[in-house]
Amino acid sequence: MSIEQVVFFVLGFVVLASALTVAASKNLVRSIFMFFVTLFALAGLYVFALADFVAITQIVIYVGGVLVLMLFAFMLTNKEVLNNLQKSDGRFISFRKLPALLVSALFLLILVNVIIKARPDSLAWIQASAQNANVIQATDNMVPNIGVGLMTRYLLPFEAVSIFLMMALIGAAHLARKEEHKF
Amino acid sequence: MNTTVPHTDILTIQLAIAAVLLPFVACLLNLFLVKGQSKVSGWLSTLAILGSFVLSALVFSKVWNQPALHVQQLWFTVGTIPVNVGIWLNNLSVLMLLLVTAVALPVHIYSIAYLKGDDKYTRYFAYLGFFCFAMLALVIVDSLVLLYAFWELVGFASYLLIGFWFIREKAVLANKKAFIMNRIGDVGLLIGILLIYSHYHTFDLITLFGDHNILSSIPADKTWLTFTGICLLMGAIAKSAQFPLHTWLPDAMEGPTSVSALIHAATMVAAGIFLLGRVYPLFTPDVLTIIAVVGCFTAFMAATIALTQNDLKRILAYSTISQLGFMMLAMGVGAYSSALLHLAAHAFFKCLLFLSAGVIIHEMQHLKEKHNLDIDPQDINNMGGLGKFMPVTFITCIIASLSLIGFPLTSGCLSKDGIMVQAFLWADGKGWIYTLIPVTAVITSLLTIFYISRLLFKVFLGKPRITQPVEAHDGSLLFKAPMVFLALCSLFPLFSSNPFEYEQSWIYKGFAIAVHIVGSLDYHTIVLLSVNVLAIPIVFLTYRAYVKQKVSFKTGLLFKISYNEWHIDWFYHRIIVKGVLYVGAIVLWLDKNIFDGIIHLFANIGVIIGKLTAWTDKYIIDGLLAVLTSIIKQAGNFVRGFQTGRVQNYLLTMLLIIVVIYVLKTFI
Amino acid sequence: MSMLTYLLLIGAGLFCIGLYIVLVKRNAIQVLIGIELILNAAILNLVAFGKYDKLYNGGQTFALFAIVLAGAASAVALAIILNVYKQYKTIDPNAVDQLKD
Numbered sequence: 001m002s003i004e005q006v007v008f009f010v011l012g013f014v015v016l017a018s019a020l021t022v023a024a025s026k027n028l029v030r031s032i033f034m035f036f037v038t039l040f041a042l043a044g045l046y047v048f049a050l051a052d053f054v055a056i057t058q059i060v061i062y063v064g065g066v067l068v069l070m071l072f073a074f075m076l077t078n079k080e081v082l083n084n085l086q087k088s089d090g091r092f093i094s095f096r097k098l099p100a101l102l103v104s105a106l107f108l109l110i111l112v113n114v115i116i117k118a119r120p121d122s123l124a125w126i127q128a129s130a131q132n133a134n135v136i137q138a139t140d141n142m143v144p145n146i147g148v149g150l151m152t153r154y155l156l157p158f159e160a161v162s163i164f165l166m167m168a169l170i171g172a173a174h175l176a177r178k179e180e181h182k183f
Numbered sequence: 184m185n186t187t188v189p190h191t192d193i194l195t196i197q198l199a200i201a202a203v204l205l206p207f208v209a210c211l212l213n214l215f216l217v218k219g220q221s222k223v224s225g226w227l228s229t230l231a232i233l234g235s236f237v238l239s240a241l242v243f244s245k246v247w248n249q250p251a252l253h254v255q256q257l258w259f260t261v262g263t264i265p266v267n268v269g270i271w272l273n274n275l276s277v278l279m280l281l282l283v284t285a286v287a288l289p290v291h292i293y294s295i296a297y298l299k300g301d302d303k304y305t306r307y308f309a310y311l312g313f314f315c316f317a318m319l320a321l322v323i324v325d326s327l328v329l330l331y332a333f334w335e336l337v338g339f340a341s342y343l344l345i346g347f348w349f350i351r352e353k354a355v356l357a358n359k360k361a362f363i364m365n366r367i368g369d370v371g372l373l374i375g376i377l378l379i380y381s382h383y384h385t386f387d388l389i390t391l392f393g394d395h396n397i398l399s400s401i402p403a404d405k406t407w408l409t410f411t412g413i414c415l416l417m418g419a420i421a422k423s424a425q426f427p428l429h430t431w432l433p434d435a436m437e438g439p440t441s442v443s444a445l446i447h448a449a450t451m452v453a454a455g456i457f458l459l460g461r462v463y464p465l466f467t468p469d470v471l472t473i474i475a476v477v478g479c480f481t482a483f484m485a486a487t488i489a490l491t492q493n494d495l496k497r498i499l500a501y502s503t504i505s506q507l508g509f510m511m512l513a514m515g516v517g518a519y520s521s522a523l524l525h526l527a528a529h530a531f532f533k534c535l536l537f538l539s540a541g542v543i544i545h546e547m548q549h550l551k552e553k554h555n556l557d558i559d560p561q562d563i564n565n566m567g568g569l570g571k572f573m574p575v576t577f578i579t580c581i582i583a584s585l586s587l588i589g590f591p592l593t594s595g596c597l598s599k600d601g602i603m604v605q606a607f608l609w610a611d612g613k614g615w616i617y618t619l620i621p622v623t624a625v626i627t628s629l630l631t632i633f634y635i636s637r638l639l640f641k642v643f644l645g646k647p648r649i650t651q652p653v654e655a656h657d658g659s660l661l662f663k664a665p666m667v668f669l670a671l672c673s674l675f676p677l678f679s680s681n682p683f684e685y686e687q688s689w690i691y692k693g694f695a696i697a698v699h700i701v702g703s704l705d706y707h708t709i710v711l712l713s714v715n716v717l718a719i720p721i722v723f724l725t726y727r728a729y730v731k732q733k734v735s736f737k738t739g740l741l742f743k744i745s746y747n748e749w750h751i752d753w754f755y756h757r758i759i760v761k762g763v764l765y766v767g768a769i770v771l772w773l774d775k776n777i778f779d780g781i782i783h784l785f786a787n788i789g790v791i792i793g794k795l796t797a798w799t800d801k802y803i804i805d806g807l808l809a810v811l812t813s814i815i816k817q818a819g820n821f822v823r824g825f826q827t828g829r830v831q832n833y834l835l836t837m838l839l840i841i842v843v844i845y846v847l848k849t850f851i
Numbered sequence: 852m853s854m855l856t857y858l859l860l861i862g863a864g865l866f867c868i869g870l871y872i873v874l875v876k877r878n879a880i881q882v883l884i885g886i887e888l889i890l891n892a893a894i895l896n897l898v899a900f901g902k903y904d905k906l907y908n909g910g911q912t913f914a915l916f917a918i919v920l921a922g923a924a925s926a927v928a929l930a931i932i933l934n935v936y937k938q939y940k941t942i943d944p945n946a947v948d949q950l951k952d
Contacts, residue, residue, distance in 0.1 A: 008854065022884060069925065101871065107867050110842065126903050134904060134906055175931060826952035
């Protein structure tokens with residue numbers, strides 16, 4: 001058990017634990033902040049998967065953008081709503097939540113079953129890439145590769161995403177505009 | 184009886200038919216052509232009757248004591264039974280023809296004045312003409328079927344005329360009673376006719392009852408013959424108002440007096456005697472005895488009742504019943520010709536008595552209206568001393584009464600003596616029970632004297648019983664002439680040249696058997712003397728009682744029985760009428776509740792089945808449908824429940840399905 | 852078990868937790884968080900396999916794209932939630948059941 005493995009397990013545990021807390025907490029603020037923790041821990045995991053650029057991007061966009069946006073949106077909603085929510089959720093193990101719990105558990109079982117059965121390590125293309133030294137090493141710098149790839153191989157998705165972003169921007173701005181008392 | 188060799192003399196037959204049809208023509212004209220109150224109707228009818236009378240006289244002269252005339256024609260056949268229509272003119276027919284027209288003529292003349300001012304004047308003469316037609320036709324027909332038909336028509340005419348003033352309740356009740364009682368007798372007559380037919384297979388009167396008739400040639404069972412005779416007798420009893428079917432005649436006095444005179448004194452009631460005369464050969468000695476007993480009893484009973492009655496017309500009605508009893512008695516003892524002689528005599532004097540009663544009542548009615556008295560114009564207790572105001576009426580009435588009593592020099596004497604003498608001869612040597620009959624006849628004669636004198640004295644003599652001054656007078660010529668004519672006919676010259684020998688009467692000779700029976704005693708003189716000698720003290724007694732009012736009679740039990748008409752009417756009403764009505768009520772109850780009940784039951788069953796079907800349809804069939812629809816509805820509602828509108832539920836369902844698919848794919 | 856498997860398992864776990872949050876939570880924003888979690892699980896998956904593609908770096912690139920798209924989607928979603936709140940005065944997805952039968 002090297003230190004990397006320990007840190008990896010700790011990060012993995014943090015991700016799952018914070019995700020569970022997000023699921024379990026009744027308070028919205030608490031869940032948002034736990035989500036915050038989850039995102040950070042995920043970024044750490046990305047680093048361990050030798051995708052450092054993605055990790056940074058995750059932090060910048062997800063944590064700095066999406067989460068903040070959520071916080072703002074949450075704050076813009078009425079306080080009464082929050083109060084109502086705090087009363088209505090009930091106990092953790094309530095009958096109402098049972099079907100969802102069941103379904104989630106089953107899904108988990110299914111997924112775990114599939115993953116274990118699939119034995120991703122013995123997949124053909126992974127073994128081929130391992131043989132062809134296609135595996136990213138810890139010492140490799142992937143950022144230029146990503147840059148070049150974006151401009152050459154993945155140009156179309158890149159442009160499409162940018163248009164998409166523009167659409168989203170305009171759309172969200174329009175949707176969230178202030179109504180001038182139209183009845 | 185004269186010989187009945189059929190001989191067709193067309194002219195005489197035609198005259199006879201014309202005599203019969205003339206009144207009918209007058210009747211039709213009066214009904215349809217003449218207006219309501221026109222005087223023409225009266226003169227028209229009188230003219231018709233006058234014509235009839237003349238023609239009847241002609242026919243009489245041709246046929247009396249000549250060979251009888253007979254024509255016949257086939258009318259219709261019922262299966263194999265032929266029914267003929269024909270005319271038989273023998274002595275009996277032509278005598279009746281002449282008699283009826285002779286009495287109808289004065290009555291018509293009298294009616295012209297009597298019913299003056301009545302609003303149904305024309306109708307009266309129409310009915311009177313119809314009656315004359317029916318009566319005349321009755322006496323000349325030759326078959327039992329036609330006899331029955333005209334018998335019924337005569338009864339019907341009587342019904343119409345009794346209830347002529349039908350606005351009065353009493354008149355309607357009286358005519359109903361008359362018709363019903365006549366019907367009871369007619370049932371007997373019909374049964375008798377049918378019995379005769381069943382045995383002899385013919386309706387023809389000549390074949391049955393003429394000379395050389397088949398009654399003697401075809402043997403018949405004695406009991407059957409007796410029974411047939413009794414049945415035929417029933418018809419005569421009803422028509423001639425004998426006991427027990429006599430109560431209709433006093434009530435029939437509700438009709439106009441001229442009707443009472445013609446129908447209920449002279450002609451229709453004589454039809455019964457006429458019938459007996461026609462079918463006389465049929466009667467066995469037993470039936471004849473019964474006839475005699477019935478006649479005698481009726482005569483006695485009616486005379487006792489007439490003693491105490493106060494209504495003028497009722498006294499005369501009971502007198503008629505009594506005299507008809509005499510005639511029937513005569514028929515029964517074998518005095519066929521005396522009966523017919525008495526019939527003729529009685530027709531005249533009784534008709535006269537009624538006509539004078541009509542005049543008296545007319546005058547009393549005037550008195551009542553003038554002084555506004557509350558009296559019954561027909562009650563003799565209100566009359567008195569009218570003799571000096573109405574001399575003609577008084578004298579004619581006396582003549583009629585003497586004839587009724589049988590006083591010498593009148594026609595009544597001849598006939599009544601004849602009957603009584605022959606009754607004694609009949610009872611001679613038969614045993615003392617049979618002698619009762621002639622003795623009762625004598626007693627009845629004496630009672631007759633009493634009641635008619637009572638009537639005469641109370642009405643005409645003495646002081647007037649009403650306090651107001653009496654002003655009365657004889658009727659006009661139209662009243663007086665008929666009465667005088669009838670009075671003359673009541674005296675002996677019309678009937679016989681010898682006032683004391685009834686055997687000398689031409690009527691008697693026309694019918695009599697040529698054997699002169701000699702009895703053990705000289706009944707002829709005995710009867711004649713005794714009755715007339717006893718008449719004098721009786722008349723004197725009545726005079727003292729009712730004119731001088733020196734003698735009064737006790738009103739004991741016998742008086743009460745007599746006054747209440749022997750309670751016969753009461754008996755009929757209480758027991759028979761009420762009994763029949765009770766039976767009717769029971770049958771009505773039966774019909775309404777049981778027969779209708781059964782039908783209602785069926786109807787109700789139908790209704791119940793209908794309701795049951797409706798219930799089945801509503802709840803079971805519709806119920807099935809409803810259940811079906813509710814199942815579908817519930818299924819729909821259930822499925823609808825899945826569309827909650829909640830996104831998370833949708834997502835949950837989708838995931839469940841994916842899980843299920845995975846499971847199925849992996850493990851199956 | 853290699854790191855790849857572990858990463859995949861963590862991804863599976865995140866996915867199911869995200870699913871649970873989406874199914875259960877009564878707050879639309881929390882549902883949004885759940886959706887983000889699911890997206891993050893997918894991105895984790897991409898990154899885990901991307902390690903074995905040095906040549907084209909497909910995994911990581913697509914991970915980038917996914918992050919960007921997730922962000923845009925959440926922005927629009929939040930705008931929608933804002934409008935829903937304005938209309939129904941509540942952000943409880945169970946309360947917005949106008950499409951109920």
